[in-house]
Amino acid sequence: MSMMKIGGWIKRILVLIFALVYLAPLYIAVVNAVKPYDEIIKSPLTLPKQFTLNNFVEAYQSSNMLELYKNSIVITVSSVALLILLTSMAAYIIARRKGKVYQMLYVFSLAGIMIPPVVTLIPSIKTLSALHLLYTMPGLLLFYAGTYFSTTIFLYVGFIKTIPASLDESAFIDGANPFTTFFRIIFPLIKPCTATAIIFLGMWIWNDFLNPMYILGFRGGKTITTGIYNAIGAYTSMWNLVFANVMLASLPIIILYLCMQKMFMQGLTSGAVKG
Amino acid sequence: MKHNKLYDTLFLAPGFLVYIIFMIIPVIMCFLYSFTNWDGISASFRFIGLKNFVNLFQDASFFQALKVTLIIMVLTTLIYNILGIILAALLNDTGKLLGFSRSAIFIPTVLSAVVVAFIWSYVMQTNGGVINAIIEMFGGTKVDFYATPMTTIFMISGIICWNSLGFFVVIYISTLTTIPQEIYEACKVDGAGWFYRFFHITLPLLAPGITINCILSVAGGLKQYDHVKVITGGGPGGATQTVTLFGVEKAFEYNRRGYSSAAIIILFIIIVIFSIVQLAISKKHEVEY
Incomplete structure (x- = not known):
């Protein structure tokens, strides 16, 4: 029984990782929408260092x-x-x-x-x-x-x-x-x-x-x-x-x-x- | 109970009137145009028989468009259904984590093709694209996804799949929930493993879902326009055009409505043939239980 439970958890975690990778392009769109242009070029993957809403305006x-x-x-x-x-x-x-x-x-x-x-x-x-x-x-x-x-x-x-x-x-x-x-x-x-x-x-x-x-x-x-x-x-x-x-x-x-x-x-x- | 014919007509007429004017008549008109040299502007045009079709079959760019359309259709149908069934089998269970994963995978489905195409054209850039940045981070060499028309079409097919995979997964999950649990229980008692159960129970009983999804994905793949239009515009030199893109361009940019109608009629006939074949095949394979 416990073997099956562990199997279930491994499956759940693998599926979760897949889902997160699947959403990665959306993450990129969100974080880069609140960065100034030069920061996107330098570091496109990280969270914004210089948060800005100017792009939206x-x-x-x-x-x-x-x-x-x-x-x-x-x-x-x-x-x-x-x-x-x-x-x-x-x-x-x-x-x-x-x-x-x-x-x-x-x-x-x-x-x-x-x-x-x-x-x-x-x-x-x-x-x-x-x-x-x-x-x-x-x-x-x-x-x-x-x-x-x-x-x-x-x-x-x-x-x-x-x-x-x-x-x-x-x-x-x-x-x-x-x-x-x-x-x-x-x-x-x-x-x-x-x-x-x-x-x-x-x-x-x-x-x-x-x-x-x-x-x-x-x-x-x-x-x-x-x-x-x-x-x-x-x-x-x-x-x-x-x-x-x-x-x-x-x-x-x-x-x-x-x-x-x-x-x-x-x-x-x-x-x-x-x- | 007696029915008043006047009321019946009042209920039916408005809907059918719009349907006839904006569906039935246009389809007939499209057929007629395909035998003419109409340019979309002049009031007069001539019937030129099969000349448009003869010209289409001598037009290399039409064959390229046909090839691109079929490749996109085959690739997207395979990905939607193989990945869709695997994901549905994994996601069809209770629990918060799986619930979250289900909603996450469905999110791109509500986005418009234009938005999806813009996000991915940034991600897939050769210089400054995220995928290439990650490859370089791990010491790999850059990949040019736009290197040849073929690689571009493969990339676009993947992007199209990202956009609507969630829809197909949801249909598969809902088909899975119609399979009676007792069959699985009985099978477990007999000692059958996960793979045995998947190939001998899940897949055959999934047939109704497979039929719907294949018909939807084949028809969808053959109609592609939006993603290609935004990502490459059909270029370079029409090498990544789909038949829809070819037809729209010929009709509105070159004012060759007759020629464009002929191309679209060929696409229409291909869609009808595929649907009939699929329905015939699926009728044979669906299992009663």
């Missing part, structure tokens, strides 16, 4: 970080909200109605899962410019809604099927119309699925780089990703500013993750693996 001003945050938050929150509203409503009807038409509609709605976003990017730019929505946030929102429709509807249809249809029927007998039934009874019951959708979509849209680059352009507003790409491009080897930018862009999302770890893990796994 300079990075914040030059990349207009507040603006980037505002854009990324507006885009992510509104795209995710739009996707959840559109797909959960459509999924409700597909999950509840029987018949060939609805079956075919479901298969049709899943077709988009395998399609890489770059396939739809170039034609969508033409569509958006015809609709006068190119280089605008609503244009990007609609593009995301089309891109992630399939994945989200897949999550919702499976989940709604696990909720007994007798609930809808009793609401129907009480005289509720389908809108009331859906928003008052079904929507609150599918919260776990909505949480999964928020985590997946939120991460994808927040971190997206290619699509905002071409659909929004710099005219339509920079997001965190396109904004720091643009800002860092201007001072490639000023590593102190690069790391300050990197930290400003990532700390909020790391903190958010650390606070909601359980939700993140459960959301990811319940979405990916069917019990």
